[in-house]
Amino acid sequence: MSDPLPKTPKGKLARLPAKLREAVCRRIHDGETAGQILPWLNALPEVIKACETHFEGELITPQNLSAWRMGGYQVWLSQRDEIEATRDRARYSLELAKASGGNLSEGALAQVTGEVMELMEEITAVRKAGGEIDPKALVAINKILVAARSRELDTLTHQLNLKKLEQKDRELALAEDKFQIQFVEAFLKHLDDKKAREIAESGVHKDIKMDQLRLHLFGRRPERQEGPP
Numbered sequence: 001m002s003d004p005l006p007k008t009p010k011g012k013l014a015r016l017p018a019k020l021r022e023a024v025c026r027r028i029h030d031g032e033t034a035g036q037i038l039p040w041l042n043a044l045p046e047v048i049k050a051c052e053t054h055f056e057g058e059l060i061t062p063q064n065l066s067a068w069r070m071g072g073y074q075v076w077l078s079q080r081d082e083i084e085a086t087r088d089r090a091r092y093s094l095e096l097a098k099a100s101g102g103n104l105s106e107g108a109l110a111q112v113t114g115e116v117m118e119l120m121e122e123i124t125a126v127r128k129a130g131g132e133i134d135p136k137a138l139v140a141i142n143k144i145l146v147a148a149r150s151r152e153l154d155t156l157t158h159q160l161n162l163k164k165l166e167q168k169d170r171e172l173a174l175a176e177d178k179f180q181i182q183f184v185e186a187f188l189k190h191l192d193d194k195k196a197r198e199i200a201e202s203g204v205h206k207d208i209k210m211d212q213l214r215l216h217l218f219g220r221r222p223e224r225q226e227g228p229p
Helices: 017-029 034-044 045-055 060-070 072-101 106-127 134-187 193-201 204-219
Strands: none
Touching: 017 034, 017 060, 034 045, 034 060, 045 060, 134 193
């Protein structure tokens, strides 16, 4: 990862670790004066070591801090503003994706937000350069949102179809359970039935035996009524 704050061979503050330079910038941003910052800073072991190594033990002075205010701190400010602007674009992209995408899943929402944010950054860069926004960029954002919604609808349709299949499977299972219960009840009822034993023990073909048992246990099916001509 690249170091976001500038370092030069001569500056004392530039020789400090990145976390300390970041802390100094935050203190300056919070309005602390040199009289507040320097006693804290010059007491840190990392600062003492850096000053001994590169500046013969001379600690950081108000002049050093003033130079940092005009240099490194200004870079930090501009980068901080850009980070905030990026976060704002991300929030806007997320809100736009949510509003246009309806009930988008988390994965789809993240993808759409990223794509919209890329276009928003391009639009922002054009604005900063004083150029005019290409209407095609707005059309592209709209296409991204429409495509995402379409994909989500396809997913929801697929999930609905799966639920319908599961419902059918449950209905078939219930029907099978019902038949098995009826069969067991009928079998128990006719367990001591002499006729059933005679059929079961007869020497006829298995298919014929099954038909005879089914007819004996469940009765003859009603004749199918013919409809009107």
